[in-house]
Amino acid sequence: MLVLPAPIVEQIRDHLRLAYPNEGAGLLLGAEQAGKREISQVLTLANAFADEEQYHRFLLTAEDMLAGELAAAEAGLDVLGIFHSHPDCPNVPSEYDREYALPWYSYLIVRVDNGESVSYRSWLLNDDRLAYTEEPVQIL
């Protein structure tokens, strides 16, 4: 289960509103205990995909991920997942999402309609890389 305290949700919502109508993304940092992934920090990041494709694509560079790993290690946390928006589109993983996904990470996909986040769903890539399993999301 992915646990998102309300201030974290607010940070995500603000970042995705600014990114709209493009996709926005960032990292979810926190700790995992007994199958619960509680997020305590968000790193909002720039979408590094080519400008003209950002309406349906996002990219977090290796440099961003390295910075995230180092920030997490310093705070005694782990990078547990990635959030991104699907503007005006259902928040289920696409084939493109699957192709580029890694197992283990929580992929929080937020549906953003007219700039407002309306639904939060999280997905875990299966070991065989062929499909996802939905992970429950709890907003505190």
Place this chain on the structure above:
Amino acid sequence: MAVIRIPSPLRPYAGGKTEIPVAGETVGAALADLAGQFPDLRKHLYNESGELRPFVNVFLGSEDVRHLQGVDTPISEATQLRIIPSVAGGY
């Protein structure tokens, strides 16, 4: 031996370990040794053609080895490498 630091998502496929000592004189040889030690890692590191997946990045210090000599970048016994995924997606 050189050491490769494994990111959280790939640790379950590397015996749960954070750092793995590897043999080899280049980055490519070190990665091949890693995949040989942990065959379950292979499908997440390499595509069906045996090339490193585009989201798999290898850093030597703060430098992406693609900006050095790629998989041919020489390494020593004291080298610490880090696998860092880049993440992409969209609909």
